[in-house]
Structures are given as structure tokens and as C-alpha cells.
Amino acid sequence: MLGLALASAFAPAMFREAVDWPRIHAWLTNGAPQPLDLASETREVVEQQIARIRAAYDVLRQQLEAFRPDVIVMLASDSGRVFTRVQVPQIATYLGEEIWGSTRYAEIAEPAEDDVVRLPCAPQLAAFLHRELVHLGFDVSYSRTLRPLGQPEYGTTAAFVAPARVLMPSLDIPVVPIYINTLVWPAPNGHRCYALGQSISELLSEREERVALLACGGLSHDHHGPRAGWIDQPFDRWVLEQVARGKGTEMKSMYDLESDALRGGGGQVRLWIIAAAAAETLGAKARIVDYFPSGSAATGMGFAYWPIAVAGAPR
Structure with a gap:
């Protein structure tokens, strides 16, 4: 059963x-002209x-600890470490025993x-989700071993392992990694x-495991692109408003529009749409933990969780 959803x-x-x-910012922006207000983001800022990031993750970790999941289903996009332009699956599940x-x-x-961070996995649940999603008409790829094509020495995307270590310092909760193409x-x-x-939520309702879902990506950014360093605050705040009102359906048509603003990091809001749908299927609305635009991180920083009304879930 799904009892908690988190998004970061x-x-x-x-x-x-x-x-x-500063070194990471220079890499992400690659010489692109920056907003004038970036100068106000001093070392103190x-x-x-x-x-604020640490405080937000404290809240998310507390929710996770209160729910006590048996498994965490993790959603992230690959930035070229695992997959290259030779092979880009739209959805891919990882069925191995461990991911690093x-x-x-x-x-x-x-x-x-x-x-290097190593996470135990839940291959039986991963295989169940993979099989049933295919039966439902989703074209899902899978991998039983981690053999990165892009950067073999670096393993899977940092969007899986870096947040996981903060949320569960003991690294003892098995995960089901699902890659979503957003880039x-x-x-x-x-x-x-x-x-x-919706389908992930409905399938998890058949399971006895206590499952949390974590979506990690977004909000607005354009790392390495022509708008790198520029943050679309109205877009970010609109996304957060929809999930807080339980109106994730309002985001369904977002990518019907052809726009540069929805490429780059804005495409990672797909992960938030999936998380919102999973939670809203069970009647939950998001609670926004924090949001702020960070020019220095070149990203709109948003954090939320959905407390789902099941036995033992946080309220």
C-alpha cells in the first residue's frame, strides 16, 4: 500500500x-548571462x-520515519550517466538487488x-510493478544490472543516491528505482x-508492503542551457499551488505546449505530476514544506509531501 509521497x-x-x-554554478551556467539579482546572493545568503534545504529535508525525513515504509519507490531522470542518446527509454525500472x-x-x-552511495533494492516489488505496468499499456524498459553507458564510473544518477542518503542515513530501506525521461x-x-x-498507486494498493514514493527533480531550471541560472518563479508557484489543492490534473496538459521553458529542468516537473497523481488517487493533497528561488544553485527549490490517510501514515 502507498502511504506517503514526497517530492523534492x-x-x-x-x-x-x-x-x-560557485564552482558548480559556473559549470551549470556555462557562461550564460545571469539575472542581475544573482549579485545579492552573497556567501551568507x-x-x-x-x-533551508536541510530544514526541508528534516521535515521530509521525519515524515518518512513516522510512516516507517518497507520500501521506497524512487522517481528520477537520468542526465546521461546511465543512458546515452543511443538508448533513451521513456520509463525504465531497475530490477537488481542493489543500485549505486x-x-x-x-x-x-x-x-x-x-x-559513492549504495542502496538496497526490492527486486520483487520492482518486477511486479514492471510486469503490471506493461500489462496496463505502459512501454516500460528494465535492467537487472547497472551498467551505465554514459559515465560508467559514476553509477546511477545522483538524483537517486544523494537525496536517499539524507532521507535515510542508515541506507537500510530497500528502494525501487524508476527512471523517467524528462530531458x-x-x-x-x-x-x-x-x-x-494513478496506475502505480492502484497497483501498490494490492501489495502488503508499506510503500513510500519519492520524486526528485525540478523545479524550474535550465542547467547548461541558454536560460541557465534563470528561474521561472510563476511557473514553480503555480505547480506548487496545484499539488497543494489536490489539482494535479491541471498539470496534465502542461506538456501539450511546445516551449523552451518546458524543456530543460522544467521537464522534470513530470516527476511531480506522477507523485501528485499517485497521492491524489488516494485522496491526498500536498503540504508544501518550502519554496525559494536559488540563483546560486540555478534552480527553483521546492519541497512537499502528501500524507495519505492509511493506518500508520503521518497526519
Whole structure:
């Protein structure tokens, strides 16, 4: 049964110390013109942003600890570590016993071995979800072993392993990693993402395991793109308003529009649509933990959770 859903923005700098932020920002923005107000984000402001990220994750971790899940279904997009343009699945489940990845980045010459996180997996639940989603008409790929094609030494995407270590420091809760294509065009539209979330929720209702769902990506950003460093606050706040009102269906048509603003990191809001659909299927509305635009992290930072009304779930 699904008893808790969580959603978090993701940026390479968010779990790093302030001293690392300028170097990561330079990599993400790659010389693109920056907003004038970036100058106001001093070292002190960055420290305050780090404190807000940590405080938000404290709330998410407390929700997770209160629910005591047996398994966490994790949703993230790959940024080229595991998949290359040779093969880009729209949806892919990982069926292995363990998944690993580095929180460091090859693009800024950080050795992968400096910080590797290993997560136990739940292959039986993963296989169940994979099989049943295919039966429901979703074209889901799968992998039983982790053999990254893009950056073999770095393992899976940091969007899986970096948040997981903060949310469960003991790394003892098995996970079901599901990759969603959000970056390579064409990608699943909002209608398909909402239907996927509904189906995941309905399938989990057949299971005895206590399951939490974690979506990690977004909010607005355009790392390495022409709008890198620019944050679409109206877009971010609109997304958060919809999930807080239990109106994730309003986001279904979002990707019907052809727009540069919805490519790049804006495409990762697909993960939030899936999480919202899964929770709303069970009557839950999101509680927004925090939101702030971070020019220094080049990302709109949003955090939310859906307390689902089942026995033992946080209220």
C-alpha cells in the first residue's frame, strides 16, 4: 500500500557546502548571462539557502520515519550517466538487488570514488510493478544490472543516491528505482505521467508492503542551457499551488505546449505530476514544506509531501 509521497527539487549543489557552490554554478551556467539579482546572493545568503534545504529535508525525513515504509519507490531522470542518446527509454525500472551511484560529478573533475552511495533494492516489488505496468499499456524498459553507458564510473544518477542518503542515513530501506525521461525530446506528456502515477498507486494498493514514493527533480531550471541560472518563479508557484489543492490534473496538459521553458529542468516537473497523481488517487493533497528561488544553485527549490490517510501514515 502507498502511504506517503514526497517530492523534492534537485540540483547538484543542494547537498554541498557553500564553498562548492560557485564552482558548480559556473559549470551549470556555462557562461550564460545571469539575472542581475544573482549579485545579492552573497556567501551568507547561500548559507541561509543551505539551511533551508536541510530544514526541508528534516521535515521530509521525519515524515518518512513516522510512516516507517518497507520500501521506497524512487522517481528520477537520468542526465546521461546511465543512458546515452543511443538508448533513451521513456520509463525504465531497475530490477537488481542493489543500485549505486556517486554524488560527485565528472564534468567538474570530481573523482567518482570520493563519495559513492549504495542502496538496497526490492527486486520483487520492482518486477511486479514492471510486469503490471506493461500489462496496463505502459512501454516500460528494465535492467537487472547497472551498467551505465554514459559515465560508467559514476553509477546511477545522483538524483537517486544523494537525496536517499539524507532521507535515510542508515541506507537500510530497500528502494525501487524508476527512471523517467524528462530531458530528451520527445518525452512523456503530462497526461501519460498522470496516468502512470494513478496506475502505480492502484497497483501498490494490492501489495502488503508499506510503500513510500519519492520524486526528485525540478523545479524550474535550465542547467547548461541558454536560460541557465534563470528561474521561472510563476511557473514553480503555480505547480506548487496545484499539488497543494489536490489539482494535479491541471498539470496534465502542461506538456501539450511546445516551449523552451518546458524543456530543460522544467521537464522534470513530470516527476511531480506522477507523485501528485499517485497521492491524489488516494485522496491526498500536498503540504508544501518550502519554496525559494536559488540563483546560486540555478534552480527553483521546492519541497512537499502528501500524507495519505492509511493506518500508520503521518497526519
